[in-house]
Amino acid sequence: MENRTDVNELGEFGLIDHLTKTFKNQNASTIKGVGDDAAVIDNGKNFTVVSTDMLVEGIHFDMMYTPLKHLGYKAVVVNLSDIFAMNAQPKQITVSIALSNRFSVEALEEFYGGIYKACERYGVDLVGGDTTSSPKGLIISVTAIGEVDKDKIAYRSTAKEGDLICITGDLGAAYLGLQILEREKQIYLSNPGVKPDLEEQNYLIGRQLKPEARADLIAKFAKNKLVPTSMIDISDGLASELFHLCKQSNLGAFVEESGVPIHPDAELMAIKFKMDPITCALSGGEDYELLFTIDPKDVEKIKYLADIYIAGEMVKKEEGIKLHTKGGNLHPIKAQGWKHF
Amino acid sequence: MENRTDVNELGEFGLIDHLTKTFKNQNASTIKGVGDDAAVIDNGKNFTVVSTDMLVEGIHFDMMYTPLKHLGYKAVVVNLSDIFAMNAQPKQITVSIALSNRFSVEALEEFYGGIYKACERYGVDLVGGDTTSSPKGLIISVTAIGEVDKDKIAYRSTAKEGDLICITGDLGAAYLGLQILEREKQIYLSNPGVKPDLEEQNYLIGRQLKPEARADLIAKFAKNKLVPTSMIDISDGLASELFHLCKQSNLGAFVEESGVPIHPDAELMAIKFKMDPITCALSGGEDYELLFTIDPKDVEKIKYLADIYIAGEMVKKEEGIKLHTKGGNLHPIKAQGWKHF
Numbered sequence: 190m191e192n193r194t195d196v197n198e199l200g201e202f203g204l205i206d207h208l209t210k211t212f213k214n215q216n217a218s219t220i221k222g223v224g225d226d227a228a229v230i231d232n233g234k235n236f237t238v239v240s241t242d243m244l245v246e247g248i249h250f251d252m253m254y255t256p257l258k259h260l261g262y263k264a265v266v267v268n269l270s271d272i273f274a275m276n277a278q279p280k281q282i283t284v285s286i287a288l289s290n291r292f293s294v295e296a297l298e299e300f301y302g303g304i305y306k307a308c309e310r311y312g313v314d315l316v317g318g319d320t321t322s323s324p325k326g327l328i329i330s331v332t333a334i335g336e337v338d339k340d341k342i343a344y345r346s347t348a349k350e351g352d353l354i355c356i357t358g359d360l361g362a363a364y365l366g367l368q369i370l371e372r373e374k375q376i377y378l379s380n381p382g383v384k385p386d387l388e389e390q391n392y393l394i395g396r397q398l399k400p401e402a403r404a405d406l407i408a409k410f411a412k413n414k415l416v417p418t419s420m421i422d423i424s425d426g427l428a429s430e431l432f433h434l435c436k437q438s439n440l441g442a443f444v445e446e447s448g449v450p451i452h453p454d455a456e457l458m459a460i461k462f463k464m465d466p467i468t469c470a471l472s473g474g475e476d477y478e479l480l481f482t483i484d485p486k487d488v489e490k491i492k493y494l495a496d497i498y499i500a501g502e503m504v505k506k507e508e509g510i511k512l513h514t515k516g517g518n519l520h521p522i523k524a525q526g527w528k529h530f
Numbered sequence: 531m532e533n534r535t536d537v538n539e540l541g542e543f544g545l546i547d548h549l550t551k552t553f554k555n556q557n558a559s560t561i562k563g564v565g566d567d568a569a570v571i572d573n574g575k576n577f578t579v580v581s582t583d584m585l586v587e588g589i590h591f592d593m594m595y596t597p598l599k600h601l602g603y604k605a606v607v608v609n610l611s612d613i614f615a616m617n618a619q620p621k622q623i624t625v626s627i628a629l630s631n632r633f634s635v636e637a638l639e640e641f642y643g644g645i646y647k648a649c650e651r652y653g654v655d656l657v658g659g660d661t662t663s664s665p666k667g668l669i670i671s672v673t674a675i676g677e678v679d680k681d682k683i684a685y686r687s688t689a690k691e692g693d694l695i696c697i698t699g700d701l702g703a704a705y706l707g708l709q710i711l712e713r714e715k716q717i718y719l720s721n722p723g724v725k726p727d728l729e730e731q732n733y734l735i736g737r738q739l740k741p742e743a744r745a746d747l748i749a750k751f752a753k754n755k756l757v758p759t760s761m762i763d764i765s766d767g768l769a770s771e772l773f774h775l776c777k778q779s780n781l782g783a784f785v786e787e788s789g790v791p792i793h794p795d796a797e798l799m800a801i802k803f804k805m806d807p808i809t810c811a812l813s814g815g816e817d818y819e820l821l822f823t824i825d826p827k828d829v830e831k832i833k834y835l836a837d838i839y840i841a842g843e844m845v846k847k848e849e850g851i852k853l854h855t856k857g858g859n860l861h862p863i864k865a866q867g868w869k870h871f
Contacts, residue, residue: 194635228657233575243626294535316569330671
């Protein structure tokens with residue numbers, strides 16, 4: 190009998206590492222391959238960055254509470270977020286979909302309406318894709334293409350010891366929005382007569398169903414002539430992204446719990462769900478905020494910028510990745526990420 | 531009740547047209563969006579071309595007779611073919627997959643082994659992708675990125691009246707290879723004891739399971755300083771591709787049946803299946819050959835090139851798209867293409 194290793198044993202990141210580690214790049218224009226938010230290609234004049242994501246019905250989204258227009262919008266935004274995380278400007282996207290015959294042309298118009306909105310909002314062009322059928326459900330694959338000056342690019346691997354760790358926006362809200370939607374779904378399934386009451390939770394639900402990418406902050410970096418020493422977008426929770434940054438920069442990190450931004454609505458809802466708000470920020474996903482590091486001498490450039498929080502410092506690898514809690518304890522942070530398999 | 535238009539009513543090409551017709555490009559760097567083999571982006575120095583395809587288990591491939599290594603190879607090649615069809619050189623690819631838990635790590639190694647082989651053979655780098663789970667089956671999305679000098683690019687829309695229509699390789703073989711595999715599958719399903727006898731049909735089955743893209747001819751064009759006046763790859767059958775070329779160039783076409791290259795093995799097998807060989811060439815898919823047009827004054831540049839056949843001439847739109855049969859009749863050619871929905 191043949192060997193059979195379950196995909197679960199490696200996890201998503203381990204699996205990608207395992208499958209791609211023997212690949213050798215053959216083109217001089219390939220600057221960065223697998224292992225960052227986006228691939229980096231030298232086009233002579235500047236860098237082209239390319240990122241791609243696949244969204245699968247029943248895994249990444251639930252059609253019971255995801256309006257198709259929001260889904261189209263979100264499918265684009267999550268990819269643009271990866272481009273911004275390279276400190277680059279997205280310019281084009283391709284969108285491929287496989288769909289079962291339960292989707293009508295009108296449903297697809299809704300979906301593309303959301304794609305269109307995101308394109309308008311972020312100034313990107315839909316330049317291609319593929320449309321095919323699937324035996325079951327909806328599968329979406331978006332590729333985003335961006336551009337960045339060669340001296341402005343921000344990798345995951347270039348943080349230095351002593352750099353300040355910065356976080357944008359607030360974390361954990363999208364995860365809590367998902368918990369609310371899941372709870373209401375269960376209530377509806379067991380009693381279809383009950384109308385869900387989501388009115389008071391606009392913020393959390395909006396963060397889950399219609400996230401935005403931080404184009405605004407990339408623009409502010411440019412205006413203030415700041416190039417982060419490293420950057421990654423927060424799609425799988427702060428813990429997982431910190432882990433990537435530390436691993437690739439060969440460093441450790443020291444994070445202050447009080448420096449991790451959490452929205453008051455998220456604080457309250459976490460407590461309602463009997464969860465620790467900081468756990469939601471560390472391990473919840475889909476916030477699409479940015480985690481980046483700066484040289485301490487650049488602190489003046491961000492000090493007065495809204496929506497950016499200094500949360501800690503990059504330290505030697507040997508010191509590990511640690512959270513200094515509000516209670517004064519020092520906890521190791523473990524990468525969770527999404528486990529889809 | 532809401533309007534519900536079935537996706538079938540529009541077909542694949544109609545659907546894409548319908549969903550993207552209102553999109554307006556916002557970036558000056560977007561030279562060509564939806565509607566060619568690849569999107570074209572001006573990167574300052576030259577053009578970046580981008581193409582993407584989605585392959586869905588049960589729609590585009592059948593795991594019963596598709597070895598995973600071949601599948602990986604083919605998934606890359608079909609995308610590279612689109613890049614070559616722009617007269618461009620592919621440089622990078624991204625590969626995203628969604629897979630159910632019936633796939634083991636060893637199975638994925640096979641699949642990536644095929645991807646790796648194609649990358650080596652065509653000199654492209656795997657630079658990114660996404661790996662996630664699917665509730666059912668395997669879904670593959672590949673994006674290929676290429677490069678071309680601005681004055682060498684070949685679109686679908688730039689053929690001129692009087693240009694010669696050229697076809698590479700031979701057509702219909704991949705379709706007939708598929709028919710053989712499907713037949714053997716049915717025999718196996720009704721009697722698992724019977725071992726399929728495919729030995730004599732290596733050529734046809736190879737064309738289906740392990741196609742190649744015409745990198746060699748693009749290189750010869752460059753060597754002979756030939757830039758086709760228009761070009762498209764033959765993935766959906768000659769009829770469908772002729773239709774695209776004519777529609778976008780606002781012309782008609784006159785094709786000689788005797789000029790359409792068909793391999794002797796395909797001729798024989800078509801007859802065995804009681805099909806007309808020219809129908810297989812016109813409406814069968816997945817040959818990944820090139821259909822292109824040249825200015826008649828360039829005929830000397832291709833006359834002595836192996837594997838290129840002059841099959842007809844571009845004519846006025848009013849004359850339609852017609853096939854001059856070996857029997858002396860003039861038949862209108864209808865685009866078939868794949869109907870997956």
